Amino acid sequence: MPEAHIARTGPRILVFSTNPISDPGIDLVGSAHMRYQPGVVTIPVPCSSGIRPSWLLHAIEAGFDGVFIAADGGDCAFVPDCTTRTAKIVDTAQKLLTEHGHDPQRIKMAAICSVCAEPFVNHMEKFSAALEALEV
Amino acid sequence: MSEPRKIGVFICHCGGNISDYVDVEAVRATVEQEPDVALARTTMFACSDASQQEMIEAIHKEGLDGMVVASCSPKLHLYTFRGVADRAELNPYRYVQANVREQCSWSHREDRAGATQKATAIVRAGIAKAAASESLENFRVETLPAVLVIGAGVAGMRAAISLADLGLAVHLIERAEHPGGNLRTFGATFPNNRSGSELIQTLLEEIQQRETITLYTGAEVIERSGSAGTFRVTVRLSNAETITVPVGAVIVATGFDSYTPAEGEYGYGLPGVVTLPEFRRILDESNADGQSSAGPITVGGRPIKTIAYIYCVGSREAEDENRTYCSRYCCTATVHTALLVNARDPSVNQYHLYRDMRTYGKYELLFEQASRQGSVFVRWDPDQPPEVRGGGKRLLVSAADVLDGGDRMEIPVDLTVLVTGMVPSANEALVDTLKLPLGKTGFLNEIHTKLRPVETVINGVMIAGAAQGPKTISESVASSLAAVTKSAGLLLKGYVDLEPFVARVDAARCTGCDECLTACPYEALQKITIDGRDVVQAIPSLCKGGGACVPSCPEEAIDLMGYTNQQITSMIDAFAREVEYA
Ligand SMILES: Cc1cc2nc3c(=O)[nH]c(=O)nc-3n(C[C@H](O)[C@H](O)[C@H](O)COP(=O)(O)OP(=O)(O)OC[C@H]3O[C@@H](n4cnc5c(N)ncnc54)[C@H](O)[C@@H]3O)c2cc1C
Numbered sequence: 277m278p279e280a281h282i283a284r285t286g287p288r289i290l291v292f293s294t295n296p297i298s299d300p301g302i303d304l305v306g307s308a309h310m311r312y313q314p315g316v317v318t319i320p321v322p323c324s325s326g327i328r329p330s331w332l333l334h335a336i337e338a339g340f341d342g343v344f345i346a347a348d349g350g351d352c353a354f355v356p357d358c359t360t361r362t363a364k365i366v367d368t369a370q371k372l373l374t375e376h377g378h379d380p381q382r383i384k385m386a387a388i389c390s391v392c393a394e395p396f397v398n399h400m401e402k403f404s405a406a407l408e409a410l411e412v
Numbered sequence: 413m414s415e416p417r418k419i420g421v422f423i424c425h426c427g428g429n430i431s432d433y434v435d436v437e438a439v440r441a442t443v444e445q446e447p448d449v450a451l452a453r454t455t456m457f458a459c460s461d462a463s464q465q466e467m468i469e470a471i472h473k474e475g476l477d478g479m480v481v482a483s484c485s486p487k488l489h490l491y492t493f494r495g496v497a498d499r500a501e502l503n504p505y506r507y508v509q510a511n512v513r514e515q516c517s518w519s520h521r522e523d524r525a526g527a528t529q530k531a532t533a534i535v536r537a538g539i540a541k542a543a544a545s546e547s548l549e550n551f552r553v554e555t556l557p558a559v560l561v562i563g564a565g566v567a568g569m570r571a572a573i574s575l576a577d578l579g580l581a582v583h584l585i586e587r588a589e590h591p592g593g594n595l596r597t598f599g600a601t602f603p604n605n606r607s608g609s610e611l612i613q614t615l616l617e618e619i620q621q622r623e624t625i626t627l628y629t630g631a632e633v634i635e636r637s638g639s640a641g642t643f644r645v646t647v648r649l650s651n652a653e654t655i656t657v658p659v660g661a662v663i664v665a666t667g668f669d670s671y672t673p674a675e676g677e678y679g680y681g682l683p684g685v686v687t688l689p690e691f692r693r694i695l696d697e698s699n700a701d702g703q704s705s706a707g708p709i710t711v712g713g714r715p716i717k718t719i720a721y722i723y724c725v726g727s728r729e730a731e732d733e734n735r736t737y738c739s740r741y742c743c744t745a746t747v748h749t750a751l752l753v754n755a756r757d758p759s760v761n762q763y764h765l766y767r768d769m770r771t772y773g774k775y776e777l778l779f780e781q782a783s784r785q786g787s788v789f790v791r792w793d794p795d796q797p798p799e800v801r802g803g804g805k806r807l808l809v810s811a812a813d814v815l816d817g818g819d820r821m822e823i824p825v826d827l828t829v830l831v832t833g834m835v836p837s838a839n840e841a842l843v844d845t846l847k848l849p850l851g852k853t854g855f856l857n858e859i860h861t862k863l864r865p866v867e868t869v870i871n872g873v874m875i876a877g878a879a880q881g882p883k884t885i886s887e888s889v890a891s892s893l894a895a896v897t898k899s900a901g902l903l904l905k906g907y908v909d910l911e912p913f914v915a916r917v918d919a920a921r922c923t924g925c926d927e928c929l930t931a932c933p934y935e936a937l938q939k940i941t942i943d944g945r946d947v948v949q950a951i952p953s954l955c956k957g958g959g960a961c962v963p964s965c966p967e968e969a970i971d972l973m974g975y976t977n978q979q980i981t982s983m984i985d986a987f988a989r990e991v992e993y994a
Contacts (some may be wrong), residue, residue, distance in 0.1 A: 290987065294488075296860065303485045303511070306518030314526030317533055319513055320486075321975050322913065326959020328968070331980050338988035350852045353869040354958030355933055365963050385518050390860075397932050 286313035287341035293339040297345035314354035325361035329369035331356040349387025357407040418450035420476040424458035424483035433517035448543040471500035478542035482510040503547035510538035540986035548912035550849035555641030556660040565593025567877025567892035569615040570667035574896040576622040598698040602748035617628040639953040640872030661899040666880040668834040671726030679800030718825040720809040723766040729834030739833030740882040744775040747782040834882040855881040866895040913974040914955035922947040931964035
C-alpha cells in the first residue's frame with residue numbers, strides 16, 4: 277500500500293445535505309477553493325424535514341463521531357416550517373442517542389444556504405473542535 | 413443473502429481536476445473488490461461522448477444492473493448519466509452519481525491521502541446506494557392545453573395574451589371589479605412616462621381581441637384538485653355561481669399591496685401627510701379634473717409649495733420586524749414623481765429624506781435629472797429617523813443629515829409624502845387553496861432564485877410579477893413571460909413525466925394512525941381501506957418528494973423512493989467502513 281494512503285484526520289462527521297439548497301452550498305466550498313477535513317462525508321436528501329432520527333443513531337453506532345444536518349432553513353421550497361420540523365428531528369435523535377448511551381452533542385444542525393460555503397467550513401471547524409473535546 | 417448485483421463503476425479523472433488530488437487508480441482497485449461490483453474503470457472525461465459510449469457498451473456486454481459514476485457534482489451531470497443508462501436500457505434510477513470533485517478533490521487539495529480515502533468511501537457509498545436501488549418509472553401524465561392565470565394586473569394580462577398566442581386557452585381570474593391591478597388608474601410611469609392606465613387599456617383591448625381568453629372579474633379561486641397537466645380549479649364568479657375549469661397549468665400573478673403606515677408613523681394621520689400612492693392619485697386626479705398638467709398643485713384646497721419625501725417607510729426595517737427587504741421600485745418612483753411635480757410647477761421645493769438612493773441601472777439618470785432640477789437630497793440614518801410634527805399651518809419635518817455632520821435640520825413643508833414599500837397582497841385563502849410556498853418576506857417563493865425563478869415546488873404552478881416580491885413594470889412583465897414559457901413548455905408537448913421520487917407506504921406496517929396525514933401539506937397521503945383495515949396510501953401525482961412524512965411515521969412504514977431506509981443505512985455503513993487499499 278502506498279504510504280500516502282494512511283491518512284486519518286480529525287473526527288468523522290456525517291453530513292445530511294439537501295439536493296436543492298445545502299448540497300450546492302457544500303459544493304461551493306470545493307469550487308471556491310476552500311476546504312474542510314476529509315473526515316466529513318455527505319449524504320444528500322431532498323429536504324432536511326425528511327431525515328429519520330434513527331439514521332442519526334445508526335451513524336453514531338456505525339462509528340461516526342458526529343452527525344451534522346445541513347438544514348434547508350427558511351429557503352426550503354417543500355415545507356414552510358422546515359426549520360421547526362428539522363429541529364424536531366434533531367431533538368428526537370438526541371433523545372435516541374442519550375437512551376443508547378451516546379452524548380447528544382454528537383448531533384448538530386444549522387441552516388446552510390446554497391451559497392453558504394464559508395459558514396459550512398466554519399461549522400465543520402467548530403463542530404470538529406466540539407467533538408474532539410467530547411472524546412477526551 | 414440475495415445474489416450480488418452487477419454494478420459498473422466509472423471513476424473520472426476530470427482531466428486532472430480529480431486525479432491531481434485523488435489517486436483514482438487506488439480508488440478503482442479498492443472498489444473493484446466490492447461484492448456487488450462487476451467492473452470498475454477509470455476514464456479521463458466520463459462525460460465525453462466516447463466515454464458515454466463505452467459505458468453503454470459495458471452495460472450491454474456485462475449485463476450491468478446498476479451504475480455509479482464518480483465525477484463532479486450531480487448538479488452538473490446527473491441527468492447526463494441517467495440518460496446514458498436509459499439509452500443502454502438500464503433503468504435510469506439504478507444510476508447513482510458519486511460527487512468526488514466538488515465535495516472531495518477540490519475540497520481537500522492539500523491532503524492527497526485524505527482525499528483518496530474519502531473518495532473511496534464516497535464511491536463505496538454510491539455502490540451501496542445503487543445496490544439497494546430498484547427500477548422506478550416516471551409518471552406520465554397527459555396535459556390539458558389550457559392555463560389559469562390568477563390576477564389581472566399588468567403581469568397576468570401580459571401572460572394571458574402570450575399564452576393565447578401560443579395556442580393555449582386562458583382563464584384569467586381577477587378578484588377586483590376591473591382588471592389592471594395597481595396600474596389601473598395610474599398616470600405617468602418611469603422610465604418613459606407612458607401612462608399606466610393607457611398601458612392597461614392597451615392590454616385589455618388585446619385580450620378582448622382573443623377569443624381563447626376568458627376574463628372573469630369579481631372572481632376568486634376557491635378550490636384546486638389534480639396535479640400538473642390536469643388541474644381542476646373551482647372559481648366563484650361575481651354572481652356567486654361557481655364553475656370548475658380544467659387546466660394544465662396555473663400562473664399566480666396576484667401582485668402586491670402598498671404598505672399602510674401605522675397611525676402616527678412619521679406623522680401619518682396628520683393633515684398633509686400622505687403615502688406615495690395617495691400622492692400619485694392626488695396628482696393624477698387633479699389632472700383628470702380638467703386642470704392642465706401645468707400649474708399649481710393643491711391638496712384639499714391648499715397650495716403645495718414645499719414637499720418632503722420620507723423614503724423607506726415600511727421597507728428595510730430592523731431584523732426583528734416584518735419587512736426587512738428593500739422594495740426596489742420606490743427610490744426610482746419617487747425621483748420620477750419629483751420630475752412630474754417639477755414639470756407641473758417648477759417653483760415647488762422638494763426635499764428627499766432618503767437612507768440610500770437605489771435608482772439602479774439606467775434609472776440613475778432620473779435621479780441625476782431630479783438633482784439638476786433642484787431636488788434636495790438629505791441622507792438619514794435609521795438610528796435617527798426623521799420626525800414629522802403638525803400643529804401650525806404647515807408641517808415641520810426634522811432630519812439629521814448624516815452627510816452634513818448629523819446636524820438636525822427643520823424643514824417647514826406643505827406636504828409630507830411617505831414613500832411606502834410593497835407588501836404581499838392579502839391572499840391567505842389562495843395561498844392555502846393552492847398550497848403556495850411563501851418566502852421569509854411573505855411573498856410567493858420560487859424553487860430557485862437564479863435557476864428556476866418562476867416555478868414553484870407545486871409542479872405546474874408558476875408565479876409572476878410583484879407577487880414574487882417588489883418589481884417594476886418591466887420586471888413584472890419579464891417574469892410573467894418567463895412563466896408563460898414554463899407553462900407552454902409543460903403543456904405544448906401534450907404530456908409530462910414526473911420523477912418517481914415519491915413516498916411509498918408499506919401497507920402491512922401502517923396502523924392507520926394518521927400522524928403522516930398532518931405531516932404532509934400537499935394532501936398526498938390519503939386514507940383507504942384494504943381488507944377492512946384503514947391504511948394510508950401515497951398519491952404519486954400529488955407527492956412533492958420532500959419526505960416530511962418519512963420521520964413522522966412511528967412505525968417507520970414510509971419510504972421515499974430513491975432515499976429509502978435501506979439505501980440510506982447501507983450508505984452510512986459503507987461510509988463508516990475503514991478504507992484498506994487493495
Ligand atoms: C406608487 C407606485 C408607483 C409606481 N410607479 C411605477 C413606475 O413608474 N414604473 C414602474 O415600472 N413601476 C411602477 N410601480 C410598480 C408597478 O405598480 C408594479 O410593477 C406592477 O403593478 C406589478 O404588476 P402585477 O401585475 O404584478 O401586480 P398588481 O398590479 O398588483 O396586480 C395584481 C392583480 O391581481 C389581483 N389579485 C390579487 N389577489 C387575487 C386573487 N386571489 N384572485 C384574483 N385576483 C387577485 C389584484 O386585484 C390585481 O388586479 C409603482 C408602484 C407604486 C405603488
